[in-house]
Amino acid sequence: MIGKTSLFGPVNPARDAGYDDPPARKGFFTDTSICIGCKACEVACKEWNEVPDNGFDMLGMSYDNTGSLNANSWRHVAFVEQPARPTAPPVDLGMPTLLHDGVADDGQQTTVAGEDRPDFRWLMSSDVCKHCTHAACLDVCPTGSLFRTEFGTVVVQDDICNGCGYCVPACPYGVIERRERPEAAKNVGIAQKCTLCYDRLGAGMTPACAQACPTQSIQFGDVDELRERAKQRVEALQAGGVTDARLYGADPEDGVGGAGAFFLLLDEPEVYGLPPDPVVTTRDLPHMYQRAVVAAGALLLGAVLSFLERRS
Amino acid sequence: MVPEATFTSYSGLPVVKASPWKADIPAYMFFGGMAAGSSLLAAGGDLTGRPALRRAGRFTALIGLSATMATLVHDLGRPGRFLNMLRTAKLTSPMSVGTWILSTYGPIAGVAAAAELVDMLPERRVPALFRLVSAVGRPAGFVAALTAPPVAAYTAVLLSDTATPSWHEAYRELPFVFVGSAAAAAGGVGMLAVPPDQAGPARRMAVGGAVLELVAEQRMESSMGITAEPLHQGKAGRWMRASKALTITGALGSLLGGRSRPVAAVSGAALVAGSVCTRFGIFEAGQQSARDPKYTVVPQRERLDRGEPTRYRG
Numbered sequence: 001m002i003g004k005t006s007l008f009g010p011v012n013p014a015r016d017a018g019y020d021d022p023p024a025r026k027g028f029f030t031d032t033s034i035c036i037g038c039k040a041c042e043v044a045c046k047e048w049n050e051v052p053d054n055g056f057d058m059l060g061m062s063y064d065n066t067g068s069l070n071a072n073s074w075r076h077v078a079f080v081e082q083p084a085r086p087t088a089p090p091v092d093l094g095m096p097t098l099l100h101d102g103v104a105d106d107g108q109q110t111t112v113a114g115e116d117r118p119d120f121r122w123l124m125s126s127d128v129c130k131h132c133t134h135a136a137c138l139d140v141c142p143t144g145s146l147f148r149t150e151f152g153t154v155v156v157q158d159d160i161c162n163g164c165g166y167c168v169p170a171c172p173y174g175v176i177e178r179r180e181r182p183e184a185a186k187n188v189g190i191a192q193k194c195t196l197c198y199d200r201l202g203a204g205m206t207p208a209c210a211q212a213c214p215t216q217s218i219q220f221g222d223v224d225e226l227r228e229r230a231k232q233r234v235e236a237l238q239a240g241g242v243t244d245a246r247l248y249g250a251d252p253e254d255g256v257g258g259a260g261a262f263f264l265l266l267d268e269p270e271v272y273g274l275p276p277d278p279v280v281t282t283r284d285l286p287h288m289y290q291r292a293v294v295a296a297g298a299l300l301l302g303a304v305l306s307f308l309e310r311r312s
Numbered sequence: 313m314v315p316e317a318t319f320t321s322y323s324g325l326p327v328v329k330a331s332p333w334k335a336d337i338p339a340y341m342f343f344g345g346m347a348a349g350s351s352l353l354a355a356g357g358d359l360t361g362r363p364a365l366r367r368a369g370r371f372t373a374l375i376g377l378s379a380t381m382a383t384l385v386h387d388l389g390r391p392g393r394f395l396n397m398l399r400t401a402k403l404t405s406p407m408s409v410g411t412w413i414l415s416t417y418g419p420i421a422g423v424a425a426a427a428e429l430v431d432m433l434p435e436r437r438v439p440a441l442f443r444l445v446s447a448v449g450r451p452a453g454f455v456a457a458l459t460a461p462p463v464a465a466y467t468a469v470l471l472s473d474t475a476t477p478s479w480h481e482a483y484r485e486l487p488f489v490f491v492g493s494a495a496a497a498a499g500g501v502g503m504l505a506v507p508p509d510q511a512g513p514a515r516r517m518a519v520g521g522a523v524l525e526l527v528a529e530q531r532m533e534s535s536m537g538i539t540a541e542p543l544h545q546g547k548a549g550r551w552m553r554a555s556k557a558l559t560i561t562g563a564l565g566s567l568l569g570g571r572s573r574p575v576a577a578v579s580g581a582a583l584v585a586g587s588v589c590t591r592f593g594i595f596e597a598g599q600q601s602a603r604d605p606k607y608t609v610v611p612q613r614e615r616l617d618r619g620e621p622t623r624y625r626g
């Protein structure tokens with residue numbers, strides 16, 4: 001099942017993995033412009049997937065006490081406090097609106113004149129495993145524990161993983177991690193990450209985080225359709241003067257062949273802790289093997305040369 | 313001076329995750345390299361009538377091999393599930409490929425070492441099975457030598473096939489650094505264990521390996537851009553400086569005084585130690601590069617600012 005784009009380039013990952021007639025690829029479109037930082041996604045994920053706590057540390061990073069995606073945090077809401085930027089007149093970000101006396105709030109109430117506007121802006125973004133088209137974690141897994149589901153997502157089989165840890169440095173987004181604590185938790189020593197609620201998908205349900213999100217910042221659906229929706233959304237925001245709006249991970253020709261979970265961001269990716277131009281490491285693997293074969297040959301040759309006598 | 317790169321990050325937190333690997337992995341790479349080089353020396357010693365070199369090589373290979381297996385298993389989060397590695401063979405996973413390389417090389421090198429042991433038993437008391445082992449010792453030694461070089465080279469791919477900046481960016485030259493380091497270590501052990509009149513090939517292998525390692529490391533650094541920095545900083549920097557000093561000392565010692573037993577022993581030990589330091593240095597540099605968002609963000613941001621985002625082109 002090895003095609004030209006099996007390591008890099010646009011491909012249907014489920015088909016490439018050998019499913020003959022897979023269902024539509026599933027994913028997330030996380031629209032950070034309407035995230036309110038409520039962390040309902042983090043909680044819902046923990047509850048549904050029985051993800052243990054990661055210690056209760058106060059990190060002193062705005063409202064973020066989760067810190068990062070890791071073995072025990074499969075959704076992570078990042079909070080960025082920034083100095084306000086000179087912007088075009090405020091636009092309606094499409095947040096759910098309140099009703100006053102039966103009349104929809106047109107947003108004017110919060111659109112206060114210049115001096116009343118806060119001098120900083122919030123960026124909030126719920127991060128998650130990208131379910132890469134070309135997933136380095138899956139590629140490097142030596143046991144086959146990480147596998148591609150029929151939905152095109154990437155899932156760890158807990159009962160097969162032997163905890164070699166190779167997927168951890170392989171992921172270009174720093175998502176997957178070996179669970180080290182709490183000591184008595186299940187699956188300690190095993191790689192853990194978001195499954196895109198594989199069990200719920202199988203039952204035709206929406207993943208827990210998307211289900212719990214009160215603003216539809218996290219949207220779940222068919223990747224093709226979500227990409228279309230994301231395109232329209234970013235165009236609408238741009239047209240409304242939010243020139244910072246951009247899509248991240250939605251391009252099937254990018255370094256990971258497009259993410260199954262992609263984002264609309266309001267600043268550069270690295271501001272949110274995302275790599276600005278990630279590449280699946282296995283893109284370069286054929287070249288790496290080539291170099292290693294030449295090096296191995298050099299060692300063999302060197303050994304032979306070491307035994308050639310210069311008889312005097 | 314290159315100006316200090318400025319970049320943005322999320323509260324200075326890492327973007328990629330450092331591997332959860334500990335000292336096991338660099339030790340594993342060292343022992344694997346030493347074993348591989350030793351199998352080559354043993355086969356050559358066998359072919360050219362140097363029994364002491366053959367014996368030392370086979371035993372060193374066995375020791376290295378056992379240590380690689382021990383460190384490999386110990387490093388797992390679930391050591392009891394080691395055998396899950398053998399339930400599949402995956403070309404996209406250098407760890408899978410490496411496990412199979414080791415599973416091919418290991419038993420054969422083991423038989424060669426066992427034959428050596430049998431041959432040391434007093435003649436009349438050897439049971440039939442042992443005699444069989446002794447008989448296949450020679451071919452086993454040759455096959456071990458042929459399967460050995462991949463053992464020394466693949467560990468470079470193992471590190472490079474990650475998003476760890478200082479490992480990935482090193483992928484062009486790292487295999488050469490590692491086989492050089494393997495040859496230096498194996499040659500070093502040979503010089504330590506074998507009388508100088510039979511250790512000529514070990515000396516030459518040691519010096520050749522040391523030179524290859526030093527030259528390849530230099531080229532590697534110049535091709536790595538900003539991700540070469542961690543090789544000079546902190547723990548990694550100390551390992552790498554020690555590695556260089558030991559490797560140069562050992563190589564010079566073998567060149568100039570390798571025929572004297574004490575000089576050979578000291579030089580050999582320096583080369584072995586140098587190889588250990590190289591593995592730990594490269595390993596640590598990668599870990600450090602993963603913990604600092606700079607090494608992930610800056611090269612990627614520079615690509616974007618040059619207008620060259622990574623894109624698939626047919």
Ligand code: SF4
Pocket residue numbers: 129130131132134135136137138154170171172173174175176193
């Ligand atoms: S984001 Fe990381 S963990 Fe998720 S599929 Fe991609 S490589 Fe794997």
